[in-house]
Amino acid sequence: MAAFRISSDPIDPAELVRALGHARAGACVTFEGWVRDHNDGRTVQRLDYQAYAPLAQSEGEHIIDEVHERFAIVEACCVHRAGTLAIGDLAVWVGVSAAHRGAAFDACCYIIDEVKKRVPIWKNEHYADSESAWLHPDNKPIV
Amino acid sequence: MAAFRISSDPIDPAELVRALGHARAGACVTFEGWVRDHNDGRTVQRLDYQAYAPLAQSEGEHIIDEVHERFAIVEACCVHRAGTLAIGDLAVWVGVSAAHRGAAFDACCYIIDEVKKRVPIWKNEHYADSESAWLHPDNKPIV
Amino acid sequence: MKYRVLYFASLRDRADTDAEQIESLATDARSLYSELRARHGFTMDEDRLRVAINGTFAQWTQTLREGDEVVLIPPVSGG
């Protein structure tokens, strides 16, 4: 199973954490991105994620390769949802196991930072007033 | 349910994460401490945790209170195992939800750092040569 | 020359299509984007976009070849 993937189906964190397990791993840090009910002062009702799948896949895999080079970790994985999500849904999951917790925290943080910066996935927020807006990385709608 | 607790039973992360959920939370960071098969160059076979329960409880609750004061978070929780654990077992779980991921990472890191520094719990490592040793915070055995 | 162009997010909404075949005299990505701006009324400047050619991030100055797939990448917002 690829260490980075885009998924149309709900993410199962328990299964993903199991895949990070290793007898020499003493620490596991995970990040979950959940769909919030508000952004930039507006009430959000649901999200759509659109992805340019082939490039998202290869860029995501680059990021996973980078953390293995930069940090003393054991395993790393990231799964990002595509499609329509409701408030509270799990949109992105990152997990890193390592012998020690410092590297696991650093690598987990690095992955989500870079995914948000570099991986071609876009969020369309649907608001209470039935408008919607595509967001860019500083979370301001693009008009 | 207290936001800090010592548990004699296995920890269920899925249930704990659900309790952190909130419509205004967009980020959840968790830390899992697993029993490693080695420490300080020796092969570890299992661990025992001993806790001074009343003070561990109150000191753990202080730490949770501190993260609510210091970081813009929604929920925080920490559960630490007591008793005998095998390699790969989940020894300590920390989870923090927040509107934004920076606070969730910082608070999660703070909790595990402080728990390891301040909460009266002790780890007894059992080695392959059938010796055992109580550890102190720099992970060197106390003779 | 003929190119295949893919659109995402706000560019897809503005172009009202996810992909199209373009017959163009443009020989690099930059001049192709200028044409597409005029054609679809895109408002984003080129320096806010990235471009991918045949599935890989590329420079705006990269020379295009017949049949290339050109993808305009607006600022991403995953996570």
Place this chain on the structure above:
Amino acid sequence: MKYRVLYFASLRDRADTDAEQIESLATDARSLYSELRARHGFTMDEDRLRVAINGTFAQWTQTLREGDEVVLIPPVSGG
């Protein structure tokens, strides 16, 4: 005076008990620990330990009262 003393981790192993009643002339935690070192052969200096009195972290200089529960806290190693 009579105190109840609790031991954990390596101190428990050395004392070979988790708790005991102590009849002592010591009136603060520091002097009580000196007595207990002599009694059980504890090797850890006082500055490596913390002390809790009646369930709360305390100063070594805290005056003890009849019946106090005194807990010697070696360096912790949870997590």
